[in-house]
Amino acid sequence: xxxKTICCIGAGYVGGPxxxxxxxxxxxxxxxxxxxxxxxxxxxxxxxxxxxxxxEPGLDSIVxxxxxxxxxxxxxxxxxxxxxxxxxxxxNTPTKTYGKGKGxxxxxxxxxxxxxxxxxxxxxxxxxxxxxxxxxRTASAIKNILDNTGNGVQFQILSNPxxxxxxxxxxxxxxxxxxxxxxxxxxxxxAAIQTLVDIYANWxxxxxxxxxxxxxxxxxxxxxxxxxxxxxxxxxxMSEICEKSGADIDEVARAIGMDSxxxxxxLKASVGFGGSCxxxxxxxxVYIAKTYGLNEVADYWEQVILMNDHxxxxxxxxxxxxxxxxxxxxxxAFLGWAFKKDTNDxxxxxxxxxxxxxxxxxxxxxxxxxxxxxxxxxxxxxYLNTRTEAVNRSLLTVDTDPYLxxxxxxxxxxxxxxxxxxxxxxxxxxxxxxxxxxxxxxxxILDKKALEKIGFVCYTIGKGS
Ligand SMILES: NC(=O)c1ccc[n+]([C@@H]2O[C@H](COP(=O)([O-])OP(=O)(O)OC[C@H]3O[C@@H](n4cnc5c(N)ncnc54)[C@H](O)[C@@H]3O)[C@@H](O)[C@H]2O)c1
Ligand SMILES: O=c1ccn([C@@H]2O[C@H](COP(=O)(O)OP(=O)(O)O[C@H]3O[C@H](CO)[C@@H](O)[C@H](O)[C@H]3O)[C@@H](O)[C@H]2O)c(=O)[nH]1
Numbered sequence: 001x002x003x004k005t006i007c008c009i010g011a012g013y014v015g016g017p018x019x020x021x022x023x024x025x026x027x028x029x030x031x032x033x034x035x036x037x038x039x040x041x042x043x044x045x046x047x048x049x050x051x052x053x054x055x056e057p058g059l060d061s062i063v064x065x066x067x068x069x070x071x072x073x074x075x076x077x078x079x080x081x082x083x084x085x086x087x088x089x090x091x092n093t094p095t096k097t098y099g100k101g102k103g104x105x106x107x108x109x110x111x112x113x114x115x116x117x118x119x120x121x122x123x124x125x126x127x128x129x130x131x132x133x134x135x136x137r138t139a140s141a142i143k144n145i146l147d148n149t150g151n152g153v154q155f156q157i158l159s160n161p162x163x164x165x166x167x168x169x170x171x172x173x174x175x176x177x178x179x180x181x182x183x184x185x186x187x188x189x190x191a192a193i194q195t196l197v198d199i200y201a202n203w204x205x206x207x208x209x210x211x212x213x214x215x216x217x218x219x220x221x222x223x224x225x226x227x228x229x230x231x232x233x234x235x236x237x238m239s240e241i242c243e244k245s246g247a248d249i250d251e252v253a254r255a256i257g258m259d260s261x262x263x264x265x266x267l268k269a270s271v272g273f274g275g276s277c278x279x280x281x282x283x284x285x286v287y288i289a290k291t292y293g294l295n296e297v298a299d300y301w302e303q304v305i306l307m308n309d310h311x312x313x314x315x316x317x318x319x320x321x322x323x324x325x326x327x328x329x330x331x332x333a334f335l336g337w338a339f340k341k342d343t344n345d346x347x348x349x350x351x352x353x354x355x356x357x358x359x360x361x362x363x364x365x366x367x368x369x370x371x372x373x374x375x376x377x378x379x380x381x382x383y384l385n386t387r388t389e390a391v392n393r394s395l396l397t398v399d400t401d402p403y404l405x406x407x408x409x410x411x412x413x414x415x416x417x418x419x420x421x422x423x424x425x426x427x428x429x430x431x432x433x434x435x436x437x438x439x440x441x442x443x444x445i446l447d448k449k450a451l452e453k454i455g456f457v458c459y460t461i462g463k464g465s
Contacts, residue, residue, distance in 0.1 A: 001127075001191065001195045003085045003127075003195060003198075003199060005030045005031075005083050005084045006030070006031045006032070006085070006086050006088065007034060007084035007088070008034070008087070008088040009035075009077065009087065009089050009090060009114050010090035010091035010110075010131075010132070011033045011037070011041060011044055011053075011073060012054070012091075013054050013169070013345060014090045014131060014162050014164070015033055015035075016033060016044060016052075016054050017170060018131065018173060019033045020062045021062060021174060023071035024071075026199060026202050027070055028070075031070060031071050032072045032073075032080040032083070032084070033072070033074070034073075034075065034080045035075065035077075041075050045067075045073050049063060049064060054169075054345075056167070056170055056343070057167070057168075057170060057171075058170035058171070059169070077117065078117070081122060082122065085127065086126065086127045086129060087126055087128050087129065088129045089111060089114045089130055089142075091113075091114055093107065093108065093110065093111060093134060093280075094106070094107050094276075095280050095283055101287055103283070104283045104284070104290075105135070105283075105287045106133075106134065106280070106284045108134070108135075111132060112141070115142045115145040118146060118155075119146050119149040122149075122153045122155075124153060125153055126153070126155055126156075127156045127157075127192045128142065128146065128157050129157075129158045129160045129196065130157065130158065130159045130160065130161070130218070131161070133161060133162075133222070133277065133280075133284075135218070135222075135284055136218045136219040136288060137215060139214045139218065142157055143157050154188075156184065156188055156189060156192035157183075157184075158183045158193060158196055159180075159181070159182035159217035160182075160196060161217060161221035163221075166340065166342075167343045168342070174203065176204060179200045179209045179210065180212065180221075181197060181200075181209065181212075182211070182215070182216055182217020182218065183196075183211070183213070183214060184213075184214065222282075222285045222288075223285075225277055225278055226282050226304065228266055229278040229279075229281075229304050230304045231266045232266060232278075232308070233307040235249065235266075236269055236272065236308070236461075238252060238269070239269035239462030240462075242462045242463065242464065243463065243464050244464070246464045248462065248464075249269040249461065249462025249463065250462070250463075253267040253269070268444065269461045270311075270417075270442060271311060271312060271315045271354065272311040272315070272350040272353075273308055275345070275347060275348055275349075276345065276347035276348060279305055279348055280348075282304055283305065286302045286305075289301065312350045312353040312354060313357065315440065315461070316354045316358055318459060319332065319354075319411060319413060319438075320358070320361055322440075323410060323438065327410070329362065330364065330410040330411070331364045331365075331366060331408055331434075332363045332364070332409060332410065332411050332412075333368070333406040334351060334355065334366065334368070334415055335368055335402065335405075335406075335412060335413070335414045335415065335416070336351060336369050336414060336415040336421070337349060337351045337367050337376075337377050337416065338369055338372050338416045339351075340416065342371075344372050346372055346376055346377070346380055349380070349415070350442070351367075352381070352384075354442075355367075356384055359381075359386075359396070363395075364395060364397075366396075366397045366409065367396065367397070367398050367399075368398075368400070368405040370418055370420060381396060402421075402424060403425075403432070407432040408432065408434065409433050409434065410434045410437075411440060412433075412437075412439045412440070413439075413442060414439070414440065414442050414445065415443070416443065417445045421445060421446065422445055426450070430454045430456060437455065437457065438456070439457070441460040441461065442461055444460050446458075446460070
């Protein structure tokens with residue numbers, strides 16, 4: 001089957017960039033991205049490319065090239081489903097906040113709504129592609145819903161998990177380590193797999209397109225994220241030993257990373273991992289293990305999250321104890337709010353937890369982030385439901401000038417590894433702060449020696465004093 005029309009349900013961090021790249025690389029395919037969120041769709045259609053709802057380096061020029069040619073953003077979901085030969089489901093699958101599996105299982109209500117909508121609207125055979133990250137065996141639930149419509153339409157379900165990381169989404173999509181496609185082992189299933197392989201083959205070398213059965217594909221996505229997060233928790237666990245023992249975490253990471261079996265990537269100690277995926281997907285894995293009765297397996301993976309929580313808490317505890325056991329009424333400047341650099345995404349950002357802990361200690365927080373807007377930060381705090389919106393706005397202030405944010409501060413906390421932080425006029429910042437002037441570098445990006453020479457008292461994750 002040759003695909004002429006694609007629909008993607010969900011215009012978020014995955015749906016938007018993924019479809020923009022497919023549209024750019026396959027000008028012969030009409031790609032329509034749909035969403036229930038009208039303001040998000042409007043932002044994707046904004047003439048000013050600075051207003052796209054997702055910030056990713058390089059994304060604006062791809063959208064500029066393809067939008068209106070063969071890339072469209074729309075709220076008309078039914079029409080896009082009806083027209084499409086292939087439908088990607090790229091909606092959110094957050095951790096459940098209610099009922100059975102609350103706080104652990106993935107909430108599949110948006111996935112089910114999509115399946116039901118496809119079932120209702122489709123009048124001709126379609127390939128449905130799971131792009132969202134899903135628990136193993138979700139494809140069978142989707143297939144069940146689709147096969148029970150009674151209108152004779154045939155559906156093939158593929159699993160095609162997305163491995164892009166935010167901040168490097170465009171590069172990851174243009175040049176992926178691998179593309180994974182899982183499908184039925186039947187003749188029809190294999191044909192559907194080949195159809196999707198043919199789309200990616202427009203720009204991805206064939207040897208990097210991996211095909212498996214559906215369950216392996218679904219589980220590989222959770223496994224990849226669990227392994228990656230485990231590396232961060234492992235290096236963070238070692239960072240605490242470094243601080244006690246006088247070893248230096250960057251030197252340790254370099255030494256172990258040169259072992260080709262370990263490899264150098266993903267060994268940067270930090271204030272903790274954030275992002276919408278790691279915690280959610282590991283919790284989901286833990287839940288799956290528990291439902292199979294595999295309690296030791298569940299405990300093993302849960303420890304990755306517990307270590308991450310510990311890392312965030314010990315960072316804020318250290319700020320309080322270093323500032324003479326009280327931060328009440330003191331100004332603490334945050335550099336960074338995003339969960340990593342080069343993104344405006346703040347989901348599960350460690351900055352939120354550190355802010356929460358310090359606000360409980362009655363600190364005043366001032367934040368600068370080059371890409372995160374103030375309303376997003378307030379929404380993150382309000383979501384915690386611990387204070388009224390008005391109180392959150394009085395305790396946490398936001399400015400677009402880092403020099404104003406750090407002025408009169410007792411301490412600076414680096415929460416995101418934005419490159420620009422390295423190049424500030426640190427003497428000017430020092431001169432404007434209360435003394436002693438403390439810096440807590442939660443990302444290990446600043447030049448500790450140079451700062452100490454200026455007069456700062458520095459704490460860097462994984463480095464003893
Ligand atoms: N963010 C990432 O870096 C990343 C990477 C790989 C995989 N994933 C996975 O991809 C999926 C999507 O993640 P995201 O970050 O893009 O989420 P997101 O919240 O940014 O976007 C999801 C979009 O789906 C829309 N939506 C929900 N239900 C809908 C429905 N019934 N009809 C139409 N639109 C609907 C929402 O309005 C939202 O705009 C998740 O399963 C996630 O785990 C995310
Ligand atoms: O050495 C490291 C590497 C990462 N991090 C932190 O870990 C978090 C996650 O970073 P990263 O994995 O780069 O970004 P994500 O966008 O969350 O991407 C992950 O989650 C996606 C969603 O499932 C997957 O598609 C990607 O493959 C996977 O890397 C961030 O807070 C980083 O600061 C560290 O602290 N140290």
